[in-house]
Amino acid sequence: MAALVPTRKAISVAVALSAVALFFSTGRGDGQEAADFDEAETCRAVFGTLERTHINLLMMPADFEQSVVQLYLRKLDPRKMYFLREDVAAIRHCARGLQVQLRRGDLTVVNKSLEIYRNRVRQQTAEARAMLKQEHDFTVDESISLNYRRRPYCLTEFELNERWRKTIKYELLAGRLPDETREQTIARLQKRTDRAIANLEAADREGDVELFLQAVAQTYDPHSSYLSPTTLDHFR
Numbered sequence: 001m002a003a004l005v006p007t008r009k010a011i012s013v014a015v016a017l018s019a020v021a022l023f024f025s026t027g028r029g030d031g032q033e034a035a036d037f038d039e040a041e042t043c044r045a046v047f048g049t050l051e052r053t054h055i056n057l058l059m060m061p062a063d064f065e066q067s068v069v070q071l072y073l074r075k076l077d078p079r080k081m082y083f084l085r086e087d088v089a090a091i092r093h094c095a096r097g098l099q100v101q102l103r104r105g106d107l108t109v110v111n112k113s114l115e116i117y118r119n120r121v122r123q124q125t126a127e128a129r130a131m132l133k134q135e136h137d138f139t140v141d142e143s144i145s146l147n148y149r150r151r152p153y154c155l156t157e158f159e160l161n162e163r164w165r166k167t168i169k170y171e172l173l174a175g176r177l178p179d180e181t182r183e184q185t186i187a188r189l190q191k192r193t194d195r196a197i198a199n200l201e202a203a204d205r206e207g208d209v210e211l212f213l214q215a216v217a218q219t220y221d222p223h224s225s226y227l228s229p230t231t232l233d234h235f236r
Contacts, residue, residue: 037206037229040105046213046226047102054220064219065098069109072215076113079148081163082120085155090116102216110212121200127161128168128193132186136169144170206230 069092077083094112095101101108144166145151154160168189175185210228217224227235 039107039205039209042209043102043105043107043213047216050217050220054224065095066092067219068098068215069095071218072113072212075211075215076117080151080153082117082124083153084157084160085153087116087120088153107209107212110208114208118200121196124160124164125193125197128164129190131165131168132189136172138173142166
């Protein structure tokens with residue numbers, strides 16, 4: 001493991017090169033605030049290191065940009081309960097020329113993704129709360145795919161609301177297996193819904209950038225990753 005100090009800013013990167021880990025950090029002293037986090041410099045440093053030193057340089061996917069977007073959106077919305085296909089298309093459009101953007105420290109694709117994501121989370125949370133108060137007909141023969149990886153993003157808001165309705169209906173039905181009362185199941189689902197909003201409000205910019213740069217690193221190799229200064233501090 002080699003320690004490199006490329007700048008004076010607080011940057012920390014952990015990149016796994018097969019079985020060998022390359023780590024570099026300028027670190028930050030005790031009491032130094034996360035507000036010192038320089039996202040553009042961090043982006044340039046992380047991507048520059050990956051481009052120069054990663055063992056998989058010759059095995060990079062031809063569709064690097066779209067691979068990063070796919071992995072990043074999977075991290076944001078793993079069950080495909082928020083983004084519509086038009087949202088994904090808009091984000092993919094922003095990711096054109098992503099390698100150039102990363103070299104410049106340009107995180108436009110992150111900004112676009114989070115703008116859409118936050119709006120969708122608030123919108124679908126409101127829908128879910130209303131659905132939890134509704135009566136559901138369990139005599140209707142309908143189904144929902146629980147294979148999150150393979151199911152597509154919804155085409156319309158109506159289709160997305162239907163996915164939510166069926167998911168809630170499924171959860172209400174599944175709640176009967178451990179002998180939960182309907183009220184207990186609704187309370188549990190309500191807490192999950194509230195947690196989604198709480199997590200949204202608690203997110204900070206350093207964590208947002210960390211998630212995206214993890215997707216960039218893992219596009220090179222599934223075992224590669226990036227740790228923000230705050231996350232790194234938790235391991236010390």
